[in-house]
Amino acid sequence: MHMADALISPAVGGTMLAVTAGLAAYSAKKITNEMDEKKIPLMGVMGAFVFASQMINFTIPATGSSGHLGGGLLLAILLGPYAGFLTMTSILLIQALFFADGGLLAYGCNVFNLGFCSCFVSYPFIYRWFTRQGLTSRKILWGATASGIVGLQLGAFSVVAETLASGKTELPFSTFVLLMQPIHLGIGLVEGLVTAAIVTYVWRARPEILEKAAIGGALGDRSIKKFLTGLAIGVVLIGGALSWFASTSPDGLEWSMERTAGTTEIEATDGIHQLFADLQSRTAFMPDYGFKAPAGASSEEAISEETASSWPAVDAGTSAAGLVGGSLTLVLAALIGYLVSLSKKKGSKAAA
Amino acid sequence: MKDSLRDIRLLDDLARRQNPINKLHPLVKLLTTIIYLAVVVSFGRYEISALLPLIFYPVVVFALAELAPGRILRRIAWVMPLVIGIGIFNPVFDHQTVTIMNSTISKGWLSFISLVIKCVLTVAAGILLVATTGMEKLGAAMRIIGVPKIMVLQLLLTYRYILLLGDELARMLRAYSLRAPGHRGIKLAAWGSFAGSLLLRSFDRAQRVYAAMCLRGFKGDYNTGDDAKVGVRDLQFLIGWVAFFLITRSYNLPFLLGSFLTGVIGQ
Numbered sequence: 001m002h003m004a005d006a007l008i009s010p011a012v013g014g015t016m017l018a019v020t021a022g023l024a025a026y027s028a029k030k031i032t033n034e035m036d037e038k039k040i041p042l043m044g045v046m047g048a049f050v051f052a053s054q055m056i057n058f059t060i061p062a063t064g065s066s067g068h069l070g071g072g073l074l075l076a077i078l079l080g081p082y083a084g085f086l087t088m089t090s091i092l093l094i095q096a097l098f099f100a101d102g103g104l105l106a107y108g109c110n111v112f113n114l115g116f117c118s119c120f121v122s123y124p125f126i127y128r129w130f131t132r133q134g135l136t137s138r139k140i141l142w143g144a145t146a147s148g149i150v151g152l153q154l155g156a157f158s159v160v161a162e163t164l165a166s167g168k169t170e171l172p173f174s175t176f177v178l179l180m181q182p183i184h185l186g187i188g189l190v191e192g193l194v195t196a197a198i199v200t201y202v203w204r205a206r207p208e209i210l211e212k213a214a215i216g217g218a219l220g221d222r223s224i225k226k227f228l229t230g231l232a233i234g235v236v237l238i239g240g241a242l243s244w245f246a247s248t249s250p251d252g253l254e255w256s257m258e259r260t261a262g263t264t265e266i267e268a269t270d271g272i273h274q275l276f277a278d279l280q281s282r283t284a285f286m287p288d289y290g291f292k293a294p295a296g297a298s299s300e301e302a303i304s305e306e307t308a309s310s311w312p313a314v315d316a317g318t319s320a321a322g323l324v325g326g327s328l329t330l331v332l333a334a335l336i337g338y339l340v341s342l343s344k345k346k347g348s349k350a351a352a
Numbered sequence: 353m354k355d356s357l358r359d360i361r362l363l364d365d366l367a368r369r370q371n372p373i374n375k376l377h378p379l380v381k382l383l384t385t386i387i388y389l390a391v392v393v394s395f396g397r398y399e400i401s402a403l404l405p406l407i408f409y410p411v412v413v414f415a416l417a418e419l420a421p422g423r424i425l426r427r428i429a430w431v432m433p434l435v436i437g438i439g440i441f442n443p444v445f446d447h448q449t450v451t452i453m454n455s456t457i458s459k460g461w462l463s464f465i466s467l468v469i470k471c472v473l474t475v476a477a478g479i480l481l482v483a484t485t486g487m488e489k490l491g492a493a494m495r496i497i498g499v500p501k502i503m504v505l506q507l508l509l510t511y512r513y514i515l516l517l518g519d520e521l522a523r524m525l526r527a528y529s530l531r532a533p534g535h536r537g538i539k540l541a542a543w544g545s546f547a548g549s550l551l552l553r554s555f556d557r558a559q560r561v562y563a564a565m566c567l568r569g570f571k572g573d574y575n576t577g578d579d580a581k582v583g584v585r586d587l588q589f590l591i592g593w594v595a596f597f598l599i600t601r602s603y604n605l606p607f608l609l610g611s612f613l614t615g616v617i618g619q
Contacts, residue, residue: 044509057537170445201548325610340415
């Protein structure tokens with residue numbers, strides 16, 4: 001579920017980072033206003049707890065496989081949505097930095113997919129609805145399971161949207177969705193069940209922890225309205241940014257064409273896609289497939305623009321130059337790396 | 353589990369060593385890394401040759417920071433399956449072909465190779481940032497660029513407790529496996545009580561920690577120690593690399609080099 005940097009474009013990564021920064025700043029403000037600073041160490045320890053619990057294998061009965069905890073929903077239930085979201089942002093940053101689990105540029109996407117969807121959508125609108133008239137273990141079970149599934153379905157759909165808008169994969173929209181959503185149905189179910197098990201245990205052993213969290217993180221009527229307005233504005237902004245980007249990328253365009261054509265039948269879409277693919281392969285080497293280099297007036301830049309766009313095209317001379325130059329670049333890089341480390345070793349020996 | 357904890361400790365140790373890269377201001381390293389990532393992913397999907405000069409950055413930083421490549425390469429390999437899993441569909445769906453040196457290649461494969469190269473470069477840059485900077489200094493850099501105090505504090509506390517709770521979890525898992533030999537994971541009946549009791553212990557620990565912090569004069573600030581200013585060397589590093597990235601982005605350097613060489617050989 002964690003997206004890597006290589007899968008997104010700077011436009012999508014930047015947009016999502018901005019969205020996440022806004023949400024985080026809002027959450028930070030909410031916490032500073034509403035809660036005592038006692039929550040900060042608690043958030044730190046809870047973040048570490050989720051991190052540790054992600055390493056627990058929960059055996060799934062009758063399947064022989066095991067599932068893991070994502071943690072967004074659990075944090076929202078125990079700390080409230082704002083503190084839960086902020087804790088999630090730091091868990092994801094540590095995962096990105098130390099385990100290369102999701103990239104730095106894709107960080108905004110990951111926080112949105114894994115943090116926002118569970119803390120700000122499925123927790124307040126689903127879990128809180130199920131438990132609105134007080135807690136029972138059955139309500140916790142249903143609420144957490146439904147929230148887990150919805151949260152991960154939304155997250156998985158966001159992954160599809162972000163990857164396709166970045167134009168890094170050739171996967172057609174429908175295939176990608178059919179690939180992602182069913183897998184995350186299972187993952188969401190496990191997330192919900194594990195969360196329910198932990199919350200029920202905590203509720204039985206120390207009910208005051210859940211009561212406190214519910215008071216601290218309650219979303220009153222007013223803030224739900226505000227939240228919905230904010231969400232609507234965000235969706236419009238993101239949609240605008242993505243569609244702007246889609247219009248500059250041929251595959252993003254194909255994708256948005258497919259979307260606007262209203263495809264309910266998957267076979268039909270595949271048929272259309274196949275038709276387009278056939279057409280494309282027949283009319284291959286179309287110049288518009290070259291990637292734009294920054295425009296420049298100087299003759300040198302003009303050359304570079306031409307070379308950048310002609311690399312995929314058929315020209316034996318160009319390809320040979322690209323291959324020779326490319327291999328030489330790699331050799332040079334290796335050589336420089338070797339020389340630097342050699343000189344460093346010599347330096348340290350001399351110092352010793 | 354133990355591997356993850358060991359990796360965190362390893363990266364921490366690496367960040368504490370003394371070498372030209374580690375001595376650079378954390379803000380400079382953070383900015384350079386972010387610009388590098390943006391430049392790498394901004395290349396077109398079929399671009400391969402123009403991307404290659406960007407490998408100079410991780411290679412040079414690697415060598416200057418005296419890092420052992422083995423572990424970091426292993427980290428990269430660990431991330432690859434996801435990118436390969438999504439990228440492998442490019443050859444399946446992109447049937448256009450291109451002829452290079454008399455052999456025909458599908459453009460889907462070109463975009464796949466480009467994706468893999470981008471993945472290696474971005475993951476390497478991210479790991480290098482942590483391995484030469486460390487979490488606390490990164491936190492300080494985040495404060496400088498305006499990340500709210502509460503978030504940085506939260507991040508650093510989470511980071512600090514991972515090792516603590518990780519140890520606690522490792523003990524619990526060992527105890528569980530001794531009582532349930534042959535089981536691969538935690539069975540359904542124990543899902544709630546196993547993770548739940550770790551959670552309750554963590555809660556209690558958080559309260560003790562907070563009390564201890566208050567006794568030592570905690571006022572909501574996490575002091576990260578040295579407050580170094582950005583110096584001339586830091587600026588040189590930043591400007592030099594950013595200039596290189598931009599030149600690489602605007603000119604296809606390997607192609608220019610190659611056409612120069614093949615041109616000379618041709619004459």
